[in-house]
Amino acid sequence: MTTTTRSLTELHSQVQHFYAHQMHHLDNRRFEEYAATFTEDGVFQHSPGAEPARGRAAIVRELVEFHKKFDGDPVRRRHWFNQIALEPQADGTVRSTVYALVVTVRPGGKPEINPSCTVHDVLVVDGDHIRLKSRLVTHDQVF
Amino acid sequence: MTTTTRSLTELHSQVQHFYAHQMHHLDNRRFEEYAATFTEDGVFQHSPGAEPARGRAAIVRELVEFHKKFDGDPVRRRHWFNQIALEPQADGTVRSTVYALVVTVRPGGKPEINPSCTVHDVLVVDGDHIRLKSRLVTHDQVF
Amino acid sequence: MTTTTRSLTELHSQVQHFYAHQMHHLDNRRFEEYAATFTEDGVFQHSPGAEPARGRAAIVRELVEFHKKFDGDPVRRRHWFNQIALEPQADGTVRSTVYALVVTVRPGGKPEINPSCTVHDVLVVDGDHIRLKSRLVTHDQVF
Numbered sequence: 001m002t003t004t005t006r007s008l009t010e011l012h013s014q015v016q017h018f019y020a021h022q023m024h025h026l027d028n029r030r031f032e033e034y035a036a037t038f039t040e041d042g043v044f045q046h047s048p049g050a051e052p053a054r055g056r057a058a059i060v061r062e063l064v065e066f067h068k069k070f071d072g073d074p075v076r077r078r079h080w081f082n083q084i085a086l087e088p089q090a091d092g093t094v095r096s097t098v099y100a101l102v103v104t105v106r107p108g109g110k111p112e113i114n115p116s117c118t119v120h121d122v123l124v125v126d127g128d129h130i131r132l133k134s135r136l137v138t139h140d141q142v143f
Numbered sequence: 144m145t146t147t148t149r150s151l152t153e154l155h156s157q158v159q160h161f162y163a164h165q166m167h168h169l170d171n172r173r174f175e176e177y178a179a180t181f182t183e184d185g186v187f188q189h190s191p192g193a194e195p196a197r198g199r200a201a202i203v204r205e206l207v208e209f210h211k212k213f214d215g216d217p218v219r220r221r222h223w224f225n226q227i228a229l230e231p232q233a234d235g236t237v238r239s240t241v242y243a244l245v246v247t248v249r250p251g252g253k254p255e256i257n258p259s260c261t262v263h264d265v266l267v268v269d270g271d272h273i274r275l276k277s278r279l280v281t282h283d284q285v286f
Numbered sequence: 287m288t289t290t291t292r293s294l295t296e297l298h299s300q301v302q303h304f305y306a307h308q309m310h311h312l313d314n315r316r317f318e319e320y321a322a323t324f325t326e327d328g329v330f331q332h333s334p335g336a337e338p339a340r341g342r343a344a345i346v347r348e349l350v351e352f353h354k355k356f357d358g359d360p361v362r363r364r365h366w367f368n369q370i371a372l373e374p375q376a377d378g379t380v381r382s383t384v385y386a387l388v389v390t391v392r393p394g395g396k397p398e399i400n401p402s403c404t405v406h407d408v409l410v411v412d413g414d415h416i417r418l419k420s421r422l423v424t425h426d427q428v429f
Contacts, residue, residue, distance in 0.1 A: 005414030020226040083306040105283040111259040116397040128148030140391040163369040248426040254402040271291030
């Protein structure tokens, strides 16, 4: 990938659309589809203290485990992303740093917006194809 | 419209800009301009229980009616959109599924963010021209 | 700059990415980098009642001054942007009108989202290069 402004602009739009589908997968609990947005050996760490999940099968297991806390809880979650800043790296990958808010809604309730996070992604871009090499999510309320 | 990643990426950016102008129209209560973003026979249903408004004149009437509840209420509303996921359909239309939050602000007050919705659009794309064939808004707090 | 839909779509994506980096600069208190996103004689007015800062040095001073109120306050701020609506002007500049929310988080706390603003920018676009000629921020709770 070249790093001209034009190609970076195009990539920015492509990454944003990639994230949209990815988060629809996550929020609809299509974990296999979410895991498939990572490379085969992709690493997913949803908070700095958590053990990173390595590989798609481990990512699915991690998500199944994480969502058990919502068993019997009629909750809808929506992951919002904003301010996607891309930085091409010397090794050909692309760093993507993104603001994230999680919107949580329960029947008859008002949206709760918590936590505020920063998503630190490393993207592998192969032509029209984007995959996550790694994702680390930091939480803004943890200093 | 072809459905290559490149053209879909371009369309994603175009749709996002289309929505920006559309929501500025709505939040500034330029209802004629909002209605003009629909096809002549466009259908607008702002919640699953509501009777759908069919055609631009009906959409304007629906919006005038809806906003009467704000008469004498110095409120500003801002519609936020996020995670626009496009899916080209076999009939040439494009499905667009979008997260939405409504931000409400009154003089001297703090923003209230409610409700959280999902916008289900069907877009007609004719070259550089986008129009809404239909919009259905579902509300996340209704299960 | 031509104002075809295609070039405007591309510019929309480019502006969005420009804002992402700019807001990461601001929220990480890299004020020199933030000021460098303005033209040499750029004007920054963060609220209608404030004296506008003219030129990059003045913009840096304004931001240093503004952030003194957070001295000793372990706060993280995140500026969210949405619904970026571009309007090319006869003089070759581009008006950009943007919804903004400020997310504030303190250790162990929940995100506070306040205020809701509208950002009124005038952009100078020179090929792949974007700079802010002026920015005026209005606050939605002030009527």
